Amino acid sequence: MKNIIAFLFAILLLGCKQVDKKEEKHNLQQDKVFNKLITSIDNYANETLEHGNINTISLAIYKEGKVYHNYYSKKSDKQVNPSDDIHFEIASITKVFTGSLVAKAVLEKKIKLEDDIRLYLKGDYSNLEFQGTPITIKDLLTYTLGFKDRRPPKFDQLWNDISKGIYETKPIEYSVNDFLEELTSVQLDKKPGTYYVYNSVGS
DSSP: OHHHHHHHHHHHHHHHHHHHHHHHHHHHHHHHHHHHHHHHHHHHHHHHHHTSSOSEEEEEEEETTEEEEEEEEOOOTTOOOOOTTSOOOOTTHHHHHHHHHHHHHHHTTSSOTTSBGGGGOOSOOTTSEETTEEOBHHHHHTTOOOBSSSSOHHHHHHHHHHHHTGGGSSOOOOOHHHHHHHHTTOOBOSOTTSOOOOOSSOO
């Protein structure tokens, strides 16, 4: 009986060791994949800096519980060393965050993709429909708003001025309230959900 118990115990130990080896091998493979990803990120950042349009980049990746975060900057006389204290423009990446938050809200049944966006706007936005079809959350996320113009006039001017670098040395005099006020006069000439136009208003 003792021999049988000892034999079973030995099998159990060997089985555990094999599992440990498999996990160790799996972890090594994961590390290789992660390191390969890091190398790709580093190469991408450095190549982007070489093009000359960007001076500083902050990149981070999160994969299976592991985080890699690094700053990249072009060497110059006026170099500002990047750090956690510097504000970066994330531009259209905000749409990724917005989409993720909306997806979470939909799964939690807080909103519906078919909801009229005016349910979440205070004020009169009777203009945000076309022939009785309102703009929905889905239309907002898929850039199918049906706007006659891509952006409201003042917002469009602001966009162009920012592109020219006008606001590099002075504050932007345009607030969310200004945007919401402009939104009351926007015109639609297409049925929402039927015509795709990528813009900064959608999400």
